Amino acid sequence: MKVIVSAAEKQFINSAIASGKRLDGRDTYDYRKVRITYGTERGCCEVQVGETRVLAQTSCEVVKPSGARPSEGMLHINLELSPMASPTFEPGRMSSFGVELNRLLERSVRESKAVDTESLCIVVGVKVWQVRVDLHALNFDGNLLDCSSIAAIASLHHFRRPEVTVSGEQVTIHSLEDREPVALSIHHMPICVTFAFFQEGKYLLVDPSDREESVMDGTMVVCMNIHRELCTVQMTGSMLLLKDQLSRCCQIAIVKVSEITEVIKSALANDAQARKEGRKHGFAESKVSSRITTGHMEEQTIPIKKEVDGSGSEDEMEDEEEEEEANGEEKNQNGSDVKIDSPGVGTIGEGLRNTWGVPTEDSDDNGQDTIMEEKATTEADDKRGGNKSCQKNL
Amino acid sequence: MAGLELLSDQGFRLDGRRPHELRKIQCKMGVFKQADGSAYIEQGNTKALATVYGPHEVTGSRSKIEHDKVLINCQYSMATFSTGERRSRSKGDRKSQEMQLHLKKTFEAAILTQLYPRSQIDIYVQILQADGGNYSACVNAATLAIIDAGIPMKDFVCASTAGFVSDTPIVDISYLEESQGGPELVVALLPKSDQIVEFQVNSRLHLDNFENVLDMAVKGCKDIHAVLSRAVKENVSELASHMNKT
Amino acid sequence: MAASMTNADVVLPGDVLTDRLKEITNKKVRLGPGLRWQSKDVVACKCGVLKSREDHAFWIDNHQRRYIPAKGESIIGVVSLKAGDIFRVNIGSNLPAALPYLSFEGATKRNRPNVQIGDLVYAKLLVANRDMEPELVCIDGSGQSNGLGVLSREGFMFKCSLHLCRKILSPDCSLLRVLGKKIPLEVTVGMNGRIWLRCRSVNDTICAMNAILAAEYTPEQNLKSMVYKIFGGVAAV
Numbered sequence: 001m002k003v004i005v006s007a008a009e010k011q012f013i014n015s016a017i018a019s020g021k022r023l024d025g026r027d028t029y030d031y032r033k034v035r036i037t038y039g040t041e042r043g044c045c046e047v048q049v050g051e052t053r054v055l056a057q058t059s060c061e062v063v064k065p066s067g068a069r070p071s072e073g074m075l076h077i078n079l080e081l082s083p084m085a086s087p088t089f090e091p092g093r094m095s096s097f098g099v100e101l102n103r104l105l106e107r108s109v110r111e112s113k114a115v116d117t118e119s120l121c122i123v124v125g126v127k128v129w130q131v132r133v134d135l136h137a138l139n140f141d142g143n144l145l146d147c148s149s150i151a152a153i154a155s156l157h158h159f160r161r162p163e164v165t166v167s168g169e170q171v172t173i174h175s176l177e178d179r180e181p182v183a184l185s186i187h188h189m190p191i192c193v194t195f196a197f198f199q200e201g202k203y204l205l206v207d208p209s210d211r212e213e214s215v216m217d218g219t220m221v222v223c224m225n226i227h228r229e230l231c232t233v234q235m236t237g238s239m240l241l242l243k244d245q246l247s248r249c250c251q252i253a254i255v256k257v258s259e260i261t262e263v264i265k266s267a268l269a270n271d272a273q274a275r276k277e278g279r280k281h282g283f284a285e286s287k288v289s290s291r292i293t294t295g296h297m298e299e300q301t302i303p304i305k306k307e308v309d310g311s312g313s314e315d316e317m318e319d320e321e322e323e324e325e326a327n328g329e330e331k332n333q334n335g336s337d338v339k340i341d342s343p344g345v346g347t348i349g350e351g352l353r354n355t356w357g358v359p360t361e362d363s364d365d366n367g368q369d370t371i372m373e374e375k376a377t378t379e380a381d382d383k384r385g386g387n388k389s390c391q392k393n394l
Numbered sequence: 395m396a397g398l399e400l401l402s403d404q405g406f407r408l409d410g411r412r413p414h415e416l417r418k419i420q421c422k423m424g425v426f427k428q429a430d431g432s433a434y435i436e437q438g439n440t441k442a443l444a445t446v447y448g449p450h451e452v453t454g455s456r457s458k459i460e461h462d463k464v465l466i467n468c469q470y471s472m473a474t475f476s477t478g479e480r481r482s483r484s485k486g487d488r489k490s491q492e493m494q495l496h497l498k499k500t501f502e503a504a505i506l507t508q509l510y511p512r513s514q515i516d517i518y519v520q521i522l523q524a525d526g527g528n529y530s531a532c533v534n535a536a537t538l539a540i541i542d543a544g545i546p547m548k549d550f551v552c553a554s555t556a557g558f559v560s561d562t563p564i565v566d567i568s569y570l571e572e573s574q575g576g577p578e579l580v581v582a583l584l585p586k587s588d589q590i591v592e593f594q595v596n597s598r599l600h601l602d603n604f605e606n607v608l609d610m611a612v613k614g615c616k617d618i619h620a621v622l623s624r625a626v627k628e629n630v631s632e633l634a635s636h637m638n639k640t
Numbered sequence: 641m642a643a644s645m646t647n648a649d650v651v652l653p654g655d656v657l658t659d660r661l662k663e664i665t666n667k668k669v670r671l672g673p674g675l676r677w678q679s680k681d682v683v684a685c686k687c688g689v690l691k692s693r694e695d696h697a698f699w700i701d702n703h704q705r706r707y708i709p710a711k712g713e714s715i716i717g718v719v720s721l722k723a724g725d726i727f728r729v730n731i732g733s734n735l736p737a738a739l740p741y742l743s744f745e746g747a748t749k750r751n752r753p754n755v756q757i758g759d760l761v762y763a764k765l766l767v768a769n770r771d772m773e774p775e776l777v778c779i780d781g782s783g784q785s786n787g788l789g790v791l792s793r794e795g796f797m798f799k800c801s802l803h804l805c806r807k808i809l810s811p812d813c814s815l816l817r818v819l820g821k822k823i824p825l826e827v828t829v830g831m832n833g834r835i836w837l838r839c840r841s842v843n844d845t846i847c848a849m850n851a852i853l854a855a856e857y858t859p860e861q862n863l864k865s866m867v868y869k870i871f872g873g874v875a876a877v
Contacts, residue, residue, distance in 0.1 A: 004730055006718040007758035008836070012796035016842045023846060096495050103492040112598055218499070220593075230577075230604060233595035236495070238502035240589035243608060250601060461721075461757055 003088055005214045013215045017203050023211060024050075029252055031146075031207045034260060036154050036267035040282035042181065043159030047151040050209065051141035054079075054148050056155035058133050060162075062173065065121070065128040073120020073128040077105050079135040079148050086140035101145055104234060105135075108190045108223040109152055112231035116185040122164050122171060129161060131184065142209040145221060149192040154264050158271065159184060190231040191260050192223040193253040201241050204249070206256060220246075222253040226261050400559045400571055408571065409438075413564040416554075416614060419621045421534075423542045423629045431543025435535040438568060439525035444535035446543040448515035463507035465514045468497040470532065472521040493529065500533060500582050500592045504551045505540065515545065526569040527555045533582050533592075534618060541626060550622060551591055553582040554614035556607050558599060563610040581611040585619040588612070651684040651700060658682045665696050672699025705801045707732045707832035709768035714788070716797065716830030717776065719759045727755060729763070729776060732799075732832045737774035739763060744778045745785035753790075760791040760836060762828050791828060795838030796845050802833050804856045815855050818867050819848055847871055 013023070020028060032050030039045065043058035065072065081089045081098045089095070094102070109115070120129040133155055135148050160181030163174045196208035196216040208216060218237010224230055230250065235241065401407060411417070417438030426432040429445040452459050459465065470493045474482045483490065501517060517539070519532040530553035537551045556579045557567040564571070572578060577599035582592035590612075599607065651657065658681045661669055671677070674686035675698060684690070688702030707715070709731065717729035720736060727739040739761065744753040755761070763776035778788040791797075807813050809829055819825060823844045827837040835852060839845045851870045858866050 004718050004720045004758070006760045006797060007756070008760050008791065008793045008795055009797055010758070011793050012842070012845070016846065019842050021842055021846060023849070025846065025850070096491065099488055099491045100495055103488055106488075107596060111596060224601070228601040229598045230595050230601060231598055233593060235590070235593035236499050238499060238507075240503055240584065240587075240591055241593070242589060243612070246590065246593065246608070247605065250604065254601070 003214065009211070010215050013212060014198060017198050017205065017212075022205065022209075024209065026207075028204070029206045029256075031256065031259070032209070034150065034263050036150070036264065037283060038154075038158055038267070038271040043155050045151060045155045045158055046138075046283065047147050047154060049143060049147040049150070049207065051139055052143055052147045053138040054144070054151040055136045055138055056133060056148075056151035058131060058155045058159035060129050060131045060159075062122065062127050063130045065125065069117075070125040071121050071128075072117040074130040075110050075115050075117060075120075075133075076130065077109055077133045077135070077152060078102065079105055079137065079144075081137050081140075081144075084139075085137040085144075089137075089140070100236070101148065104145055104192065104221055104223075104232065105148055105152060107232045107234075108149060108192055109133075109156075112188075112190050112223070114153075114186060114188055114190050114225075114231075115156060116187060119185040123166060127171060131156075131159075131161070140210065142211070142213045143194050143207050146192050146194050146207060149190070149223070150260060150264065153189050153191065154267065156184060156186060157189075157264070157268055188225040188227060188229070189261055189264065190223050190225050191257045192221050192232075193256045195220045195222070195249050195252075197237065197239055197241070201239050201245060204245075206252065220249055222249055224250070224253050224257045226258050228254060400574060400576075401562060401564070405562075407564060409568060413562050414610065414613070416566045416617055417568070419618065421538060421622065421625050423538050423626065429539075429543075431539045431541070431545070433535050433538030433542055435531055435538065437527060437531050437534070437566070439523055440527050440531045441522040442528075442531035442535040443520045443522060444532065444539040445518045446515065446536070446539040446545070447518075448543070449510040449513040449545070450516075452512065452514045459512050462511050464505070464510040466498050466502050466505065466507070466517065467514055468494045468501070468517045468519070470494045470497060470519050470521075472524060472528070476521050476524045493532070496529065496592060496594075497532060497536065500551060500553075501536065501540070503591045504537075504547050504549065504584065506546045506548065509546065524569065526567050526572045529580055529594075530554050530566075530582070530618075534622060538622065538626065542629075549584040549586050550619055551582055552585055552615040552619045552622065553580065553592070554611050554618055555580050556611035556614060558603055558607050561603075563603070563607040565610050565614040577607070579607050579611050581608070581615060583612060583615040583619075585616050649689050650687070651690050652687045653685050655684045656681050657684055657690065657698075660690065661698060664692060667696050670695070670697040672697055674700025674702060701803070701806075703801060703803050705833060707802060709733045709737070709765055709774040709832075711765055711768045713768075713831040714762065714764045715776075715832040716791070716828060716834040716836055717761050717763060717832075719755055719757055719761060722757065727761075729761060731774065731776075732834070733774060735773040737763075737765070737776045739776040739778070743776070744789065745783065755790055759793070760795075760797055762788050762791055762830065762836070764788060791836050792838065795826065795836050796849065797834055797836045798849055798853075800833055800835060800853060801856065802831070804852070805829050805831055805833055805835065807856070808835075808852065812860070813863075814860065815852065815863050815867070818864050819851060822867060822871050823848065 016022065017028075022028070024032075026032070033048075035048040037046050041057075044056070046053060046055045063074070066074070079098070079102050081094070081101075083089045083091050089098075115131065120131065122128055133152050135151055137144055137148070160183055162176060163179040163182050165172050165174070194207065196205045196212055196219050197203070198205070198216055200217060205212060208219075216237070217239040218235070220235045220241075221233065222230070223232040233250075235246075401413070405412060407413065409417075419435065419437050421433060421435040423433045424431075425434050425443070426445055429447055431446040432444065434443050435441070449464055452465060470490050471485065472483055472490070474480050497517065497519065505515070517536050519536055521528055521531070533551055533553035537547075540547060541550075554565060555567050556563055556565050557571055558564070558577050559571070567578060575597060577595065577597045579599065580592070580594040581590060583590055657675070661682055671682065674684060674688060675682055676685055677683075684700055686700050686702045688700040690698065691701050692698045715731050717731040717737060717739070719727050719739075720730045721728035725741055727741070728736045729739050731737050741747060741752055742749070747753045761776075761778065763778045764780075765774055766777045767775035778785060780786045780788075808815055816827060823839055825837055825839045825844070825848055827835065829835050837845060837848055837852075839848055847870050851867050854866055854870070855863060
């Protein structure tokens with residue numbers, strides 16, 4: 001399903017980015033809030049970056065190794081893009097977008113040798129561990145790759161595999177009750193950072209949201225670990241970049257990677273603490289109940305600089321408002337005279353009568369702030385206010 | 395395979411090259427009559443063939459038609475006899491799909507797409523022998539094929555690989571050097587304006603060495619550009635002289 | 641919080657409401673969205689709050705994000721295709737709507753309206769039933785545009801729930817008035833869950849958008865302080 005973006009949205013988002021503003025009030029190099037929750041089962045975790053959510057589960061089984069590498073175990077990573085996450089994902093065969101994400105995840109985690117595959121060997125040439133990380137996209141609001149890579153790494157660190165003892169010919173895989181399961185041997189934590197470029201590479205943003213992605217020229221993915229090693233870099237999209245832009249991105253990526261690594265480590269530590277103390281842990285505990293969940297906006301601080309178009313200082317504006325307040329409703333109606341600039345096809349006018357509410361005179365709230373009678377509306381008010389509680393109870 | 399010295403003490407690589415030397419390049423344009431444009435390139439032992447059809451009507455699903463630019467369709471395949479062991483490859487496997495996507499994006503940035511709205515350009519690339527640097531050979535071959543087809547481009551697109559061995563950046567890595575597991579950097583460039591079209595880093599590379607390796611790859615691209623532009627000039631002047639003879 | 645709101649006003653799908661309606665009126669009733677006849681009983685088929693009007697019309701007010709076209713509603717659409725004599729406009733429903741060239745003010749066969757793919761149009765639904773694709777017009781019965789037509793590219797459009805659009809458009813809601821007092825703005829609300837607005841600067845537009853989205857669950861009396869908080873001004877409730 002192709003989503004069409006209107007020219008007005010493109011223009012607005014581009015001009016907002018040009019003046020350094022983003023739709024949710026973030027700075028150009030800011031990530032959305034990263035939240036990691038672990039499940040009760042080992043290796044199960046859900047990561048939220050803003051509204052984008054990915055669920056990861058690590059599992060392992062014993063298999064015969066491949067002929068080419070008989071002394072190494074195997075690591076498989078798979079990201080499923082189900083239509084649950086977004087109507088633009090189609091079921092069935094994976095789209096090229098899905099293939100690209102999967103390849104980037106494979107390259108960043110598997111081909112950078114983050115997990116020590118030699119330690120997964122049980123008997124050379126006969127039995128090795130095959131570790132699978134299955135990722136599922138639950139909700140798509142832009143930047144699925146970063147969310148998935150954080151989920152994969154967090155899940156791998158959380159996972160424990162059963163302990164194995166080899167005595168001569170005999171191989172015993174201990175069950176989870178017998179012996180404590182063992183953590184995987186992980187060398188480093190590769191984290192992907194996505195940069196989105198706009199207007200032919202002139203502006204860049206970190207962690208694009210869905211709307212920003214629909215307008216962007218292309219992305220650059222920089223996957224690094226805290227030891228300042230580049231694990232994978234990929235630049236895609238129909239755009240052209242200069243060498244110094246690449247270097248700048250790598251510098252920014254270092255900072256972001258260390259921040260995110262801190263978040264992962266603290267989440268792991270909290271979970272380990274909870275398990276040790278015998279406190280309840282898992283998804284059920286971390287979900288907040290009795291709250292409106294969709295449509296609830298996180299408190300974002302939107303940096304407001306009062307641009308008063310040179311017609312006065314900030315204090316003056318406030319005084320005017322207070323004056324208006326004092327004079328009550330009458331001031332209201334003369335308020336701001338908004339003019340219609342050009343008649344004809346482009347006029348914005350009064351609009352039509354609202355057929356949903358209690359019918360009154362023209363509710364011409366569709367544009368100018370002209371006169372609006374305020375009816376005695378306690379009853380309607382109650383009903384409206386009541387809707388909020390109605391949602392809660394549902 | 396372990397223990398192969400990729401860079402000897404005297405500074406020679408396995409095939410006798412110096413770190414900054416490219417492999418020998420031979421190329422030919424206009425190898426097929428049926429296609430609108432075609433080219434064949436040999437970089438050392440890597441051999442790639444590219445054909446271009448278009449711009450023509452959009453075949454396949456009508457939903458893919460773009461109202462303001464041309465649709466670029468790439469197909470990449472490796473012949474079964476191209477690697478050491480004969481292996482039949484299915485079309486739909488992830489690595490070849492990834493390669494197709496990268497080729498498509500590279501040429502979308504280089505071709506003037508707004509000149510042919512509602513049309514399609516097909517680029518087919520076939521690897522006949524793979525000895526490292528598959529992607530760069532494909533890009534170079536496709537560039538020549540597009541020029542042969544007469545489709546307007548912003549500039550040549552030249553691609554090259556670079557690696558890092560024993561604290562030295564090396565350019566144009568072969569299959570043996572690739573499989574040792576060292577870092578590999580692939581760059582596709584528009585040589586005249588120094589703009590990077592496609593950029594990939596595989597395997598771990600420390601940030602401090604990044605600049606040097608990138609510089610080496612960019613220099614490699616420019617050297618390739620020199621070779622390719624000479625070949626194109628010869629081809630065009632030969633054609634022009636034949637045309638004038640009438 | 642409203643005091644008189646009780647759980648009794650919330651209905652669930654399958655609730656039989658004949659008695660409740662009889663309590664309120666014994667005249668002929670008209671059933672709106674969410675209610676239907678089922679062999680002599682009035683049954684709710686959506687979950688929400690039961691509402692009524694003076695002319696004995698009843699309906700269920702619920703929280704929904706997907707738009708179902710209804711005749712006579714004004715909506716904001718995105719032009720996606722030019723085909724023959726019509727524009728195909730995406731209105732967020734199951735089918736793209738058709739908007740004929742001639743349905744603009746002053747358009748004739750020779751004089752085509754200047755509409756490009758990707759433009760936003762504010763139009764009214766002329767035909768909207770479940771068996772046919774929806775049809776839009778940008779003029780009223782007498783041939784005047786009356787505020788309908790192409791929206792300027794200078795503004796910004798965002799999506800919200802249908803409930804919020806209805807809330808904003810209702811005369812009891814003071815949100816737009818409060819916003820207008822704070823900064824000059826132009827706003828167009830489409831009944832299909834799309835809102836277009838334009839302010840003097842990018843900053844103001846972003847603040848106004850966030851204020852409108854936050855107003856969905858803010859009760860009436862807190863609207864003013866919420867808007868003031870977002871704009872960083874003095875909260876004078």
